[in-house]
Amino acid sequence: MAFSEEDGSNGGASEASEEREAPGRRRRLGWAATAWLTFYNIAMTAGWLVLAITMVRFYMEKGTHKGLYKSIQKTLKFFQTFALLEIVHCLIGIVPTSVLVAGVQVSSRIFMVWLITHSIKPIQNEESVVLFLVAWTVTEITRYSFYTFSLLNHLPYFIKWARYNFFIILYPVGVAGELLTIYAALPHVKKSGMYSIRLPNKYNISFDYYYFLLITMASYIPLFPQLYFYMLRQRRKVLHGEVIVEKDD
Amino acid sequence: MQRLGRSCVSWTSPRFPQVEPHATIAEIKNLFTKSHPQWYPARQSLRLDPKGKSLKDEDVLQKLPVGTTATLYFRDLGAQISWVTVFLTEYTGPLFIYLLFYFRVPFIYGHKYDFTSSRHTVVHLACICHSFHYVKRLLETLFVHRFSHGTMPLRNIFKNCTYYWGFAAWMAYYINHPLYTPPTYGAQQVKLALAIFVICQLGNFSIHMALRDLRPAGSKTRKIPYPTKNPFTWLFLLVSCPNYTYEMGSWIGFAIMTQCLPVALFSLAGFIQMTIWAKGKHRSYLKEFRDYPPLRMPIIPFLL
Numbered sequence: 194m195a196f197s198e199e200d201g202s203n204g205g206a207s208e209a210s211e212e213r214e215a216p217g218r219r220r221r222l223g224w225a226a227t228a229w230l231t232f233y234n235i236a237m238t239a240g241w242l243v244l245a246i247t248m249v250r251f252y253m254e255k256g257t258h259k260g261l262y263k264s265i266q267k268t269l270k271f272f273q274t275f276a277l278l279e280i281v282h283c284l285i286g287i288v289p290t291s292v293l294v295a296g297v298q299v300s301s302r303i304f305m306v307w308l309i310t311h312s313i314k315p316i317q318n319e320e321s322v323v324l325f326l327v328a329w330t331v332t333e334i335t336r337y338s339f340y341t342f343s344l345l346n347h348l349p350y351f352i353k354w355a356r357y358n359f360f361i362i363l364y365p366v367g368v369a370g371e372l373l374t375i376y377a378a379l380p381h382v383k384k385s386g387m388y389s390i391r392l393p394n395k396y397n398i399s400f401d402y403y404y405f406l407l408i409t410m411a412s413y414i415p416l417f418p419q420l421y422f423y424m425l426r427q428r429r430k431v432l433h434g435e436v437i438v439e440k441d442d
Numbered sequence: 443m444q445r446l447g448r449s450c451v452s453w454t455s456p457r458f459p460q461v462e463p464h465a466t467i468a469e470i471k472n473l474f475t476k477s478h479p480q481w482y483p484a485r486q487s488l489r490l491d492p493k494g495k496s497l498k499d500e501d502v503l504q505k506l507p508v509g510t511t512a513t514l515y516f517r518d519l520g521a522q523i524s525w526v527t528v529f530l531t532e533y534t535g536p537l538f539i540y541l542l543f544y545f546r547v548p549f550i551y552g553h554k555y556d557f558t559s560s561r562h563t564v565v566h567l568a569c570i571c572h573s574f575h576y577v578k579r580l581l582e583t584l585f586v587h588r589f590s591h592g593t594m595p596l597r598n599i600f601k602n603c604t605y606y607w608g609f610a611a612w613m614a615y616y617i618n619h620p621l622y623t624p625p626t627y628g629a630q631q632v633k634l635a636l637a638i639f640v641i642c643q644l645g646n647f648s649i650h651m652a653l654r655d656l657r658p659a660g661s662k663t664r665k666i667p668y669p670t671k672n673p674f675t676w677l678f679l680l681v682s683c684p685n686y687t688y689e690m691g692s693w694i695g696f697a698i699m700t701q702c703l704p705v706a707l708f709s710l711a712g713f714i715q716m717t718i719w720a721k722g723k724h725r726s727y728l729k730e731f732r733d734y735p736p737l738r739m740p741i742i743p744f745l746l
Contacts, residue, residue: 393621398703 226287231344233278236336240272245330260315262310262326269326273306302329304409305371312387313378321377325370328363335359357428364424368417375410382406467497474516484593486520488514503650522593529583532602536610537576544569544613554619562624564632568617571639573691578643586650588657590664609708617700624745625701638695645688648674653685666731679735680743682727683720687741691714717741 222230244265251261276299282288283295305325310317339356342348382388388402429435461470471483487496490506492515503512544565548556560566564720616622625631652675656665669676677684720741727734739746 304699363734392616392619393623395623395701396703397616397623397701399616 199294222287227344230287231341232284234267234337234341234344235280237272237276238334238341239405240268240275241330241333243338244268245334248330257302258320258323259318262322265326266311269304270311273302276302305374308388309374309378313381315381316374316377317378319374321370321373323370325367325374327368328367331359332363332367354432357424357432360424360428364421368413372413376407379406450522461503465503466499467501467503470503470514471499481516481518482522487517487519488597489517491515491568502522507548521596523596523599524593525589525591526583528594528599528602529587530580532606533579533600535585535603535607537580539607540569540572540576540614543611543618546591546618546620549616551620560620561623564624564699565617567632567636568696571636571696571699575643575696578647582636582647582650586654588654588659597730605711609704609711613700613702613704613708616702617702623701625699631701632699635695635697635699639692639699640695642688642691642695645674645677646685646692648672649677649685649688652678653686664730664732666727677743678738680738681690682724682738682740683716683721684705686716686720687743690741717746 247265247268248261251264252258255261277297279288279290280292280295283290283292288295310322315321335352335355339348341350342352383403386402387399388405390398390400392399458576461473467488468483471486471488474488475482489496490508490513494515497514506512543550546555546558586604625635652670652672653667654668655670657663667678667682669678674688675684677687681687690709690713693705693712697705697709717740724738724740
């Protein structure tokens with residue numbers, strides 16, 4: 194589930210009514226943490242903006258999506274991999290998101306970038322790749338600018354609006370792009386037998402990357418609706434001030 | 443417990459038959475069940491504050507910080523299942539599942555291997571050890587353990603069984619596979635590993651017996667465990683939860699014996715979980731007992 198939004202914000206407010214008192218609401222962030230997070234979020238916003246602009250320019254110049262991935266791959270890998278830091282932010286507590294949620298979010302992105310598009314070259318020119326790249330880019334620019342403005346205590350309403358509305362379209366689009374890409378990669382994985390270990394071997398283990406990918410695709414079925422409806426609930430809470438009482442499990 | 447319960451009911455005593463001041467929470471729970479039969483006592487969490495801690499069954503009403511009228515808040519804990527049932531189910535699974543692979547029941551490996559037997563001694567030894575381990579656990583559940591809580595939420599049984607049964611199948615598949623590769627250092631490695639396994643099983647059992655003897659039947663008292671005459675219990679000098687330490691040792695032994703990576707991964711998963719439990723237990727001991735021995739670590743002597 195590479196295309197998913199996480200709960201909470203980087204040291205800023207995500208709840209509608211608490212925008213004003215945001216930073217003090219959950220924790221007093223030290224000046225060093227605030228400075229670092231502000232820098233981090235500005236840098237990430239900038240990075241994804243560069244990615245977006247490069248993609249648009251490529252399409253305008255070449256008129257095709259073929260070769261687009263190759264032209265942006267270094268930037269994509271850099272900024273998406275850098276996002277691993279977000280797990281550390283959660284671990285040390287400067288961001289209120291749970292480590293598990295951040296971990297799943299970032300891991301699925303890393304999986305798509307390094308274990309699919311980077312490793313399986315024949316699928317790099319698939320249309321589905323552009324699909325999820327566009328979805329990711331717009332989402333990340335919105336998300337990181339949301340965090341940046343929250344940290345600076347100056348969140349324009351339209352950014353908040355964007356963050357809690359764009360996902361309605363972008364999330365399914367991103368998931369579609371990812372699933373189609375993995376699906377396109379399957380024949381190549383089966384033929385090459387990549388990332389797989391067969392018996393016999395001295396550690397008595399086997400792994401079949403092809404079946405692993407099938408299981409990954411299947412896991413989208415239970416996971417995607419949960420994350421999507423979670424975001425819809427967040428949206429109702431933040432934008433419409435609804436008080437949602439969680440069911441006691 | 444962090445979320446608002448949908449059934450957080452304020453219940454003041456005048457609505458109910460007279461509750462004596464010396465009534466225990468357990469008795470009040472029984473009264474509550476009479477008027478709300480769908481919420482049996484094990485499902486009830488009663489507290490003085492909606493966000494407060496659950497009151498214990500043994501607590502006496504007049505000893506609590508209440509005035510002439512007591513307001514108790516109720517939360518539904520959801521369907522409950524007894525610990526004994528959960529343990530028996532989650533341990534019987536691996537016992538049988540492993541044997542399915544050991545006897546190479548059809549449809550697991552290729553048809554030419556159906557009901558064949560491995561030519562490696564270590565494979566037979568591994569089956570004996572694995573089976574012994576789970577039989578021991580079942581017997582301990584029935585005859586040794588004294589549980590503090592009677593029940594746990596029903597959903598736990600699905601989670602726990604998936605974990606135990608899933609890992610058992612995964613390990614058993616490779617150990618009993620026709621293409622299984624025996625340990626690199628041969629009989630030497632197997633003998634050493636077997637020794638570790640046996641010692642740790644004995645150790646684990648000794649600790650379970652020692653913990654049982656700390657607590658009289660039917661009671662829920664908690665005391666600091668100390669070493670007894672049994673040398674295996676001397677590990678109490680260094681750790682709070684030597685039963686987990688020995689359990690880790692057993693699985694490490696089994697992993698070395700079979701030289702099977704899935705076994706090592708299962709051991710790792712178990713280690714992480716047991717460390718979390720050990721740290722929690724250690725913290726409770728420290729909180730409850732002022733004179734808790736300072737040298738003890740939760741699970742690994744001197745380290746963790």
